[in-house]
Amino acid sequence: MLGWLLRLLLLFLLVRALMLIVGGLIRGLIGAAQVPGEPRQGTGAGSVARSHGTLVQDPVCGTYILQERALAMKTAGGTAFFCSERCRSAYDAQAARSR
Ligand SMILES: [Zn+2]
Structure with a gap:
């Protein structure tokens, strides 16, 4: 019983890590695609760094x-x-x- 739970937890963590990586990749791709259009909107961190x-x-x-x-x-x-x-x-x- 405990082994199953551990395996489930591990699987959950693995899936979460994968989601984070894939999500980051997708966000990076979307961000790169949006840069020529609207560089100031959307990426708040970028504009803060620029106007600092x-x-x-x-x-x-x-x-x-x-x-x-x-x-x-x-x-x-x-x-x-x-x-x-x-x-x-x-x-x-x-x-x-x-x-
Ligand atoms: Zn002057």
Whole structure:
């Protein structure tokens, strides 16, 4: 009796593991097929990872930019980030004037 139960339990676990693997494969296939259509909807984890970049403020024009896209410059008070080369040189000129 106990042996049957154990075997049943093992079979149940085996089936569950198989379902998980197959389910994951199917989800992966569906996800891959959906990517060109709607990349932001459905896969919540993906969009979270994408929008996880830090926002930094340009001290010259006040624009918020993603840190990975911003132009960085070492300053006395740390690192400043700029939206464009124009803002960076403007900041540089201002810093040179106040020096
Ligand atoms: Zn700017």
